[in-house]
Amino acid sequence: MIPLLQRRLRDRTISAVELYAKTLTGLEDKSHLNAFVHVNGDGARRAEECHERFQNGIQRPLEGIPIAVKDNFCTKNVPTTCASKMLQNFVPTYDATVVERLKSAGAVIIGKTNLDEFAMGSGTVDSIFGPTKNVWCSKRDEWHIAGGSSGGSCTAVASGVCTVALGSDTGGSIRNPASYCGIVGYKPSYGLLSRHGLIPLVNSMDAPGIISKTVEDVNIVLSVIIGSDSKDSTCVNANLDTREFYDNFSIENCRIGIPEEYHCEHLSNEVKETWNFIADLIDDSNSKVEKVSMPHTSVSIATYSVLNACEVASNMSRYTGFLYGHRSTNDHESFGSLITASRMEGLGEVVRSRILSGNFFLLQSNYEKYFMQALKVRRLISDDFQQIWKSNYDFLVTPTTLTTAPLLSEYKSLDNRTQCATQDYCTQPANMAGKFNV
Amino acid sequence: MFARKKKIIHTFKKILNLAKLSRNKSTKIIDSKWKSVVGLEIHAQIFSESKLFSAAGTKFEAAVNSQVSLFDAAIPGTLPSLNEKCVEAVVLTALVLKCNLNTISLFDRKHYFYADMPAGYQITQQFKPLAVNGQLTFHVIDQDINKVPYSKTSLIKQVQIEQDSGRTIHDDSSQTSLIDLNRAGTGLMELVFEPDLCNGLEASSLVKELLLIFERIKTCSGRMEEGALRVDANVSITNSDHLGTRTEIKNLGSIRAVQLAVDYEIHRQLNILKAGKEVVNETRGWDSLNNKTISMRDKEVLQDYRFMPEPNLLPINLNLFDINKLQSSIPELPDATRINLMSQYKLDIRKTSILMNEPVLLSMFYEIMNSNTLRNPARVWNILTNELMTELNIRFIKPSQCKIPSYFIGEVVDLLDNNTLNISYAKKVIAKLFDESDKSPSQIIEENNWEQICDVEEINKICEAVLVENPKAVKDYRRGKVQALKFLTGQIAKKTDHRINFNVALKKLEELLNN
Known part of the structure; x- marks a missing residue:
């Protein structure tokens, strides 16, 4: 899509x-559809430039x-709210590194897209700002969710408003809505893209990523925003020639693994059939498809929660x-009571409940039992992946979500934790291990 | 028993009295049954242009909230980037303190809500600090010259890197609190010492030695008045082999406060235990107006800091630093200087310490001695630490701001040695040097006619004249009234404006009187 637009812009058959x-x-x-939460006031001027x-x-x-940019990336002089009352009035004075690089490459930021509060959720x-609707099969009073938390960015692309959007992925937040919306969602390896300016959810797992309709577009945008950043110590220079990789890569002669543990209880028939279909498709080429085992997959979601x-x-x-x-505007007698009230008013229930459980896990008396234990299991999950690469597999093929996009009513019948626990089953192990995923 | 009690009350009173004096004397303040245990935790600001994790400056005198980057204000989305200069400074300090360096060390988050800690946590090194197991040796010298100076070694448990907090300024008149984030995110090194000291004098002596070291290696400005070095003291008392319940005195901002607060706290606890009560484990502050420690009461609930590894920073890997280069950059340390002063110039430990506590005087001493090795070191020491210091103090000038060149002081020493000056005119000359900075001591003497009268003939004449003018005193003396001699020398002094060489004059006078 981007090459097409670029050709038309160069031909002057359309102007910027x-x-x-x-x-x-x-x-x-x-x-x-409620994909956007702010429009960039500066957009017209940028287009003229x-x-x-x-x-x-x-x-x-x-x-x-x-x-389009997910509303948890800081954008200079454009509100950045994380869809939270807490940051409703927050206007950053700086651009996130990835946003800055897009702007320097001439991209026009059209606006900020909807998400779950602080990206905590898989539904948007x-x-x-209210939920974002899926562009597919949605009626006025009965519609499917877009998935999340980058649901705004995915709907913006899927509905054709823009060709590319930035999202962020901590446990599946790009891949889940991309899957529900039928587009490409790319979560790069941890450390490939700078997190500077991405308002964090989980620092050790957050990955900025690219949402688009074609892999080619993802590649074009990636080549612009890739590269080390002195403002993010965990961001590395991968020396990746994105163009060369894109032009010369062939699936032929690859070894593909199908991890059997991803075949979980709640996997729907439709997804299972599609999974098999894709596996067969690859198998019919010259590449090898084989069953592999990743024994710690089932405990990953609990570890991730901690x-x-x-x-x-x-x-x-x-x-x-x-x-x-x-x-909080009420009078308060102490710093303590002021921040308690402000946090109570400003943060949603999902956020507050995660804060509460996180603080519980980090208590000195619980630290070993929960946090340290979770870190150990995380290492085992990461080792599962390392084992696969060591056995000369090139890729894994797994489902992204367990079902197609549910109706809002179906989704809302579950609480946030259960929503995430089922929705993120197949996606979050890659975040735990820092692996890239499409 | 009664005697002992009386002694305690007595010493307690003495402490309180001492506290009121600007110059305090350390006393043996505890009796044989009880043992006091003191351990220090010292926070020293790392001397660097920019902060530990951001590019903001660290100027102390800068306008409020002008040394603040987005990261320092915990603006969402910002990440820390480690300042390697800070790491080098702490490594250098750890090497000097004979620590074992951890090749890999880690950062952790320590959580607590405080208005001047904008992120809600401090980045520190809880679980794997940069360095462990060091030591610091220092001399303990009581101002009471009857107490024998001794040296002591305190062991260092760990040296860690962490962030400083901002500052909360309370405005009582408007009942508001204001936040200054200039200090927030400045690099700190925390030196955790083992509880192996036993009183305020030892504690303050340790801090003094550390300041001398920082003066040499320049990894901390050591300016306690700017908060660049703050001391927390853990104090407990026991009469058994186990440590007693301790209290922690926070944020002691001067050497004097360290000494007074520790001694005060020892006595406070002693009184509690003597009364059969229990010491409460708590944090206390030092009230420097009333010279006592007070309960801070803000930590009544046990704090759980919910430590967690800092996910945005890589471990510090010392393999990436040139440790050998740092090691070889270590200058002469205070201990070597001390040994040198004592052996080469035959100064005792007291005189050595006094000189070393004023680095400017120390360098003047070296300059004066090096430019003429025949000078008498004791005399040089005396002129610097007594006459020059007195004049500096009168004028409220810090030694570091002293503009008098050392060769002028050297000249004064020489003029004393060759009897051109006597000591009372030496003082006047030094005073004059402050006012007429373009003149040399010789010039000053000449212009003011301050030269000592040493000519025997002249002295002879003056003495004879005084005897003639005071027949009664002469008569008194000859009748055996020895005090009359004092009167006569006084007259001689008066007659010559104290310029006369008294040793010679006195001899002459006695000679004349006894003939």
Whole structure:
């Protein structure tokens, strides 16, 4: 899609300004899906600047391409709320590294997309801006969820408002909604993309990622935002030639593993059949498809719950409403009572319950039993992956979600923890091990 | 029993009295049955241009909230980047303190809510610090010259790197609290010492030695008045082999406070235990106005810091640092200087310590001695630490701001040696050097006619004149009234404006009187 747009922009069959206007119209037309939470006020000016560059023949790699950004990436002078009351009034003074790199490459940030509060969820349902709808098979009063937490970005792409969007993935937050929306969601390896400016959920698992309709588009955007960053010590220089990889990669002669443990209890027939279909498809080429075992898969979700809650408890400590964010307007007699009220008012129930359990796990008396134990199991899960690579497998093929996108009513009948526990079953082990995933 | 009690009350009173004096004397403050145990935790700000995890500056005198990066204010999405200069500074310090370095050390988060700690946690090294098992040897010198100085070694448990917090400023008039984040995120090294000291003097002596070391290796400015070095003291008392319940005195900001607070706390606990009550395990602060420790009461509930590894930082890997280069960059340390002063210049430990506590005087001493090795070190020491210091103190000038060049002081020493000056005029010359900085001591003497009268003929004349002018005193003396001699020398001094060489004059006078 991006090469097509680039050709038309170069041919002058469409100008950057027209493309931006069309994007805005699309955004307006699809507003009932609730994919966007803010529109970038600066977009028109940026589009004009792109237009000028085209006229002067000095265009950059993504000149004039409209891109949507999940509302947990900091964007300079554009509100960044994490879909939380706590950050409703928060306007960053800086751009996240990945956003900055998109902008320097000429991309036009059209706006910020919906998510679950602080990206805690797999539905894009728990948002102060209300849920995002799936573009497929949705009727006015009965519609499917977009998945989450990057549901806004996925719906923005799936509904055709823009070709590419940024998302973030901690336990499946890109792949889950991409799967529900029928598009490509790419979660890179941990450390490949800078997390600077991504408001964290779980620092040791968060990965910024790319959502688009084609793998080619993902690759084009990746080549722009990849690279080490002095502002993120965990971000490495991978020396990856994205172009070369994309042009020359062939699935032929690859060894593909099908981990049997991913065949779990709640896996729907439809997903199972698709999984088999894809496996057969690959098997028919010259690559080998074999069953493999990843014995610790089933305990991964429980481990993930503990580690997630612990880092959440820690990361959320800064939201006191003191320097920024929601501050209770009532009179308070002490710092303690002020921040208690501000946090109570500003943070949703899901967030608060994770903070509570995280703090419980981190208590000195529980640290060994829960946190240290979870870290050990995390290592075993990571070793499962290492074992596979050591046995010369190139890829694993697994389901992403257990079912297709549920109706909102079905989804809401479960609590957030159960939602995540079922929805993230197949996705979060890759985060635990820091592996890339499409 | 009664005697002992009386002694305690007596010493207690003495402590309180001492506390009121600016110059305090350490006393043996505890009786044989009870043993006091003191351990220090010292937070020293790492001397560096920028903060531990951000590029913000660390200027102390900067305007409020002007040394703050987004990370220091815990703005969402920001991440720490380790300042390697800070690591080098702490490694250097750990090497000097003879610690074992951990090749791999880790950062952890310590959680607590405080208004000047914007992230809700402090990044520190709880589980695997940069260095462990060091030691610091220092001299304990009581101001009471009857007490024999001794040296003592305190063991260091660990040296860790961590972030400093911001500052909360309470405005009582408007009942508001204001936050200054300039200090937030400044690198700190925490030195945790074993509880192996026994009183305030030992504690303050340890801190003094550490400051001398920092003065040499420049990894901490040592400016306690700016909060660059803060001391927490753990104090307990026992009459058995087990440690007693301890209290922690937080944030002692001067050497004097360390000494007074520890001694006060020992006596407070002693009184509690003597009365059959129990010491409460608590955090206390030092009230420097009333010279006592007070309960801080903010930690009534046991704090659980919910430590967690810091996920955004890689472990510190010392293989990536040039440790040998750091090791070879260590300058001469205070202990070597001390040994040198004592052996080469025959100064005793007291005089050595006094000189070393003022690094500027120490370097002047070396300059004066090096430019003429024949000078008398005791005389040089005396002029620097007595005459020059007195004049500095009168003028409220810190030694570090002293503008008088050492060769002028050397000249004064020489003028004393060759009898051009006597000691009372030496003082005047030094005073004059402050006011007329462009003149040398010789010039000052010449202009003011301050030269000592040493000419025997002249002295002879003056003495004879005084005898003629004071026949009554002469008569008194000859009748055996020895005090009359004092009166006559006084007259001689008066007549010559104290410029006369008294040794010679006195001899002459006695000679004349006895003839």
